[in-house]
Amino acid sequence: MSLTQQASPGAPQDRPTRRPKPPGARRRAAETRAGYAFLAPWLLGFIALTAGPMLASLYLAFTNYHPIRGGSWIGLDNFSRLFDDSRFLDSAQVTAIYAVVGTPIKLVAALGVAMLLNSRRRGQGTYRSLFYAPSLIGASVSVAIVWKAVFNDQGIVDDIGQFFGMPAGGWVGNPDLTLPMMILLAVWQFGAPMVIFLAGLKQIPNELYEAAQVDGAGPWRQFVRITLPMLSPVLFFNLVLETINSFQVFASAFIISGGTGGPANSTLFYTLYLYQRGFGQGQLGYAAAMAWLLVIVVGIITLVFFKTSKYWVHYSGDGR
Amino acid sequence: MSTVSHTQEAPEATEPPVPPSPVHAELLRRARRRRRARTVLFHVLSWGLAVVILYPGVWMLLSAFRPSNQIIGQTGLIPDETTLDNFRKALEGIGGISFWTFFGNSMILAVGSVMGICLSCSVSAYAFARIDFPGRRIFFALMIGTLLLPFHVVIIPQFIMFNEIGWTDSYGPLLIGKFLATEAFFVFLMVQFMRNLPRELDESARIDGAGHPRIFFSIVLPLMRPVLATASIFAFIWSWNDFLAPLIYLRSPDSYPLPLMLRQYTDQTTVSDYGAQMAAAVLALVPVLLFFVLFQRYIVEGVATQGLKG
Numbered sequence: 316m317s318l319t320q321q322a323s324p325g326a327p328q329d330r331p332t333r334r335p336k337p338p339g340a341r342r343r344a345a346e347t348r349a350g351y352a353f354l355a356p357w358l359l360g361f362i363a364l365t366a367g368p369m370l371a372s373l374y375l376a377f378t379n380y381h382p383i384r385g386g387s388w389i390g391l392d393n394f395s396r397l398f399d400d401s402r403f404l405d406s407a408q409v410t411a412i413y414a415v416v417g418t419p420i421k422l423v424a425a426l427g428v429a430m431l432l433n434s435r436r437r438g439q440g441t442y443r444s445l446f447y448a449p450s451l452i453g454a455s456v457s458v459a460i461v462w463k464a465v466f467n468d469q470g471i472v473d474d475i476g477q478f479f480g481m482p483a484g485g486w487v488g489n490p491d492l493t494l495p496m497m498i499l500l501a502v503w504q505f506g507a508p509m510v511i512f513l514a515g516l517k518q519i520p521n522e523l524y525e526a527a528q529v530d531g532a533g534p535w536r537q538f539v540r541i542t543l544p545m546l547s548p549v550l551f552f553n554l555v556l557e558t559i560n561s562f563q564v565f566a567s568a569f570i571i572s573g574g575t576g577g578p579a580n581s582t583l584f585y586t587l588y589l590y591q592r593g594f595g596q597g598q599l600g601y602a603a604a605m606a607w608l609l610v611i612v613v614g615i616i617t618l619v620f621f622k623t624s625k626y627w628v629h630y631s632g633d634g635r
Numbered sequence: 636m637s638t639v640s641h642t643q644e645a646p647e648a649t650e651p652p653v654p655p656s657p658v659h660a661e662l663l664r665r666a667r668r669r670r671r672a673r674t675v676l677f678h679v680l681s682w683g684l685a686v687v688i689l690y691p692g693v694w695m696l697l698s699a700f701r702p703s704n705q706i707i708g709q710t711g712l713i714p715d716e717t718t719l720d721n722f723r724k725a726l727e728g729i730g731g732i733s734f735w736t737f738f739g740n741s742m743i744l745a746v747g748s749v750m751g752i753c754l755s756c757s758v759s760a761y762a763f764a765r766i767d768f769p770g771r772r773i774f775f776a777l778m779i780g781t782l783l784l785p786f787h788v789v790i791i792p793q794f795i796m797f798n799e800i801g802w803t804d805s806y807g808p809l810l811i812g813k814f815l816a817t818e819a820f821f822v823f824l825m826v827q828f829m830r831n832l833p834r835e836l837d838e839s840a841r842i843d844g845a846g847h848p849r850i851f852f853s854i855v856l857p858l859m860r861p862v863l864a865t866a867s868i869f870a871f872i873w874s875w876n877d878f879l880a881p882l883i884y885l886r887s888p889d890s891y892p893l894p895l896m897l898r899q900y901t902d903q904t905t906v907s908d909y910g911a912q913m914a915a916a917v918l919a920l921v922p923v924l925l926f927f928v929l930f931q932r933y934i935v936e937g938v939a940t941q942g943l944k945g
Contacts, residue, residue: 346766346767347768347769349762349766349768349846349847349848350767350768351762351768352762353758353759353761353766353851354762354763354771356754356755356756356759356814356815356816357755357756357759357762357774357815357816357817357822358774359815360755360816360817361774361778361781361817363815364793364811364817365784365789366777367792368791368792368793368796369788369789369792371792371795371796372789372791372792375791375795380795431680432681434677436674436677436678438678442681442684443935444927444932444935445685445689446685446688447935447938448692448927451927451934452876452920452923452924454876455876455878455894455919455920456878456893456894456898456916456919457695457897457916457917457919457920458691460900460912460916461691461692461694461695461913461916463901464694464695464698464707464909464913465690465694467707469707469708470707470708470710471710474710503688503691507938510935511939514939555783559783562785563785563786563787565878565879566876566878569878569882569898570898570901573901585787586879589787590882590883593790593794594794594882594883599791599794599795602791603791605787606785606787606788606790607788609788610784610785613783613784613785
């Protein structure tokens with residue numbers, strides 16, 4: 316990079332006589348002032364749009380707040396009602412299955428394709444970009460519309476399914492098949508973790524494989540003993556990110572089910588139910604309780620990932 | 636997979652100065668054949684995957700040219716009849732509001748987001764990456780924490796707040812966060828980038844008497860062009876595709892961005908005109924695809940470098 320070339324026009328041409336260095340304390344105060352001045356946008360946003368609202372929603376979770384009727388403190392009522400609410404339990408189940416089944420499939424697909432593309436061959440870059448494309452548009456309403464059409468009765472997936480002996484009728488209206496359809500939509504967007512895996516694979520020194528080959532290790536052994544351990548930090552990163560992402564599906568489920576979460580609550584994702592309760596029915600207190608419950612669950616999952624990571628994530632070789 | 640090592644071995648094998656013995660030649664031939672077989676396999680697999688992955692998109696594009704009654708139930712790609720009717724109808728828009736109004740609204744939101752994110756995130760990232768002040772580490776940890784925070788927990792109080800100050804049905808709630816660096820992804824991306832810029836640059840500028848504003852605007856910001864490009868592309872596309880926030884905040888249809896217009900098409904109450912629906916879905920994706928075709932290297936590399944360090 317031509318850093319110095321680009322930098323020189325900005326720097327003053329003539330060096331003024333060097334100012335006497337201000338005493339450390341004053342200089343530190345100036346640094347602090349500059350630091351907070353530069354941090355101001357983020358700090359303001361953090362207080363007004365993240366931390367403040369988080370505290371507010373914690374309070375709301377213990378009220379029955381409604382945008383028009385207002386609300387009052389009801390203690391843990393929201394939380395106890397949640398566990399009697401069959402639609403809530405359905406939404407938690409749908410989301411949990413989606414996260415637990417979908418995330419590993421997506422990561423395996425991403426890793427497999429990354430390994431396929433991890434060689435210097437013609438077209439590698441083109442394939443990489445092509446496979447990434449769905450990740451970019453997957454959350455859009457356009458894609459949800461297409462997905463609905465492709466998985467509808469008489470869509471191509473239905474045709475292929477019938478060829479393999481599945482009953483006709485499409486996936487969109489069949490409560491047993493809507494969740495697999497949503498998982499396929501998630502897996503279809505394997506591009507983002509794939510690109511990250513690919514970057515990780517390129518960091519693995521070739522000598523390791525050469526040494527392993529000299530020792531007579533086959534491809535599977537090389538994969539288990541070299542690729543996986545060397546890739547574990549990247550795998551960890553992808554796992555955390557994709558798991559958290561999987562709790563946030565909204566647009567596609569909303570469009571495919573017409574906002575209902577149907578048929579039979581089979582696409583009633585957590586976010587969708589939260590939206591229905593909070594913004595559809597104005598039960599903002601109840602929705603806030605749902606949101607906090609999710610934060611707690613996501614927090615626990617993330618904590619478990621981080622705590623267990625020392626047993627399977629290896630930081631070696633790159634000076635860490 | 637051991638594919639890489641094969642390409643490495645080949646030059647070694649050809650090296651010996653003595654003419655290869657018949658056995659050696661046979662081994663070479665076999666290695667070459669195996670390499671060719673692997674290359675063929677690579678392309679077959681990649682092509683197969685590409686076909687499966689691209690099918691929905693290609694089907695959507697070509698369906699948009701089919702007469703409306705021939706879309707559902709057609710799994711093939713090539714239309715029997717082609718028509719531009721769907722696009723005409725899609726451009727007419729919905730409820731007397733032209734497609735271009737929705738398109739313009741999306742554009743305002745996307746461009747606003749890009750501007751907000753580039754401004755606020757670069758400034759904040761500079762504080763994290765280049766200024767030493769008490770509290771920086773804690774704030775940085777908090778910033779990373781928001782990266783993992785489900786957004787559900789803030790949308791409800793935010794909605795109440797914006798409702799109280801009368802901002803609903805305006806673009807304020809959709810844009811303000813972009814100008815206040817709330818999307819930690821972009822701050823993080825820029826911090827990572829700035830950390831790789833040589834420190835000597837600002838040190839020498841400091842000796843010359845430049846303060847932080849000067850260092851930021853004349854030295855760091857110009858060097859940040861690549862990361863600003865990456866951030867802009869993502870900011871644009873994410874804003875363009877965003878559905879939930881407009882759904883929550885916008886009430887009047889003539890302020891809707893494209894995703895909300897598309898949603899009207901899928902409503903049971905309106906007539907299901909599949910052709911117009913497909914054409915509108917295609918048109919809504921055009922800017923995103925255009926961006927992707929033009930900048931795919933930036934996009935893909937942006938994802939890769941962001942993921943490198945956890």
